[in-house]
Amino acid sequence: xxxEQTTVPLFVAxxxxxxxxxxxxxxxxxxxxxxxxxxxxxxxxxGEKVLAEGQLxxxxxxxIVQYYSGASWATVGPASAGGLVYITQATFSAVNxxxxxxxxxxxxxxxxxxxxxxxxxxxxNVTGRLRLSGTDSTTNYAGQRIGGEAGSAFATTxxxxxxxxxxxxxxxxxATSYALTTxxxxxxxxxxxxxxxLTGTNGNxxxxxxxxxxxxxxxxxxxxxxxxxxxxxxxxxxRVYGYANS
Amino acid sequence: MADVLEIDAQTGKTTQRDYNADELAQxxxxxxxxxxxxxAKTAKATAKxxxxxxxxxxxDEAALLLS
Numbered sequence: 001x002x003x004e005q006t007t008v009p010l011f012v013a014x015x016x017x018x019x020x021x022x023x024x025x026x027x028x029x030x031x032x033x034x035x036x037x038x039x040x041x042x043x044x045x046x047g048e049k050v051l052a053e054g055q056l057x058x059x060x061x062x063x064i065v066q067y068y069s070g071a072s073w074a075t076v077g078p079a080s081a082g083g084l085v086y087i088t089q090a091t092f093s094a095v096n097x098x099x100x101x102x103x104x105x106x107x108x109x110x111x112x113x114x115x116x117x118x119x120x121x122x123x124x125n126v127t128g129r130l131r132l133s134g135t136d137s138t139t140n141y142a143g144q145r146i147g148g149e150a151g152s153a154f155a156t157t158x159x160x161x162x163x164x165x166x167x168x169x170x171x172x173x174x175a176t177s178y179a180l181t182t183x184x185x186x187x188x189x190x191x192x193x194x195x196x197x198l199t200g201t202n203g204n205x206x207x208x209x210x211x212x213x214x215x216x217x218x219x220x221x222x223x224x225x226x227x228x229x230x231x232x233x234x235x236x237x238x239r240v241y242g243y244a245n246s
Numbered sequence: 247m248a249d250v251l252e253i254d255a256q257t258g259k260t261t262q263r264d265y266n267a268d269e270l271a272q273x274x275x276x277x278x279x280x281x282x283x284x285x286a287k288t289a290k291a292t293a294k295x296x297x298x299x300x301x302x303x304x305x306d307e308a309a310l311l312l313s
Contacts, residue, residue, distance in 0.1 A: 092251040095247070096273070101254045102254055125280065127276075163276075230276060230277065
């Protein structure tokens, strides 16, 4: 029985409802299934409606509404959260270190992190470390940095050693100009984690921009990150987003 | 002023605290590393200035030679 209908019936008191009436009403409603297995088993059997284009259903396990195109099921809604999903943020004031626990999980393979600063006391460097169950990992980092400062190019291998990831410098007088974005690949998977970072600031000797690649070769699934500032303190906001896997 | 802001992304719980013993030791190591790097950077800049002075040319002129 096709889903297309030519009328939306209104039944009146004491009216005899025929099988055809009931089939029309039930067949064009939105049946609710526990999951896709029970959904597929709910059509085409003895005494069951043959699946046809336009059929709707609701799946309890995933809380979505679907329609049947005539060839396959497709999701109507709710709308996807998008490719980049906000996870958390830390707004910090006059601290040396910000640690964010449980921001990495199996839900996403890759992450996007931003740091914006509004103040800093004493010039310093920003660095990062992966973290697991509240403890930072302090070994097996490596990286390469290229950039420019006041018109002169520079390149550095392991710019802050092998015990952390470099995120560039903040000059206290121009802390509001510091900008950082970094993509972190696979921190919560039991394999190496890789980082691609862009930073820039209005430095004491001129504008600075740098591009960094970093890796952390320990094959461990981490659940958090620590951002350190080597100056006296810094103030700002860190936001973490997950890239949807599909 | 607390040393650390710690936040749990799952619960939203935020804690401001001082460094624990391990973190304090790591902070000291980090500061020592940065001091060494700064010293090396200063030494390099001093050596560069001395060489330019010895050659009697400016940094811009040296850059021109190398371009």
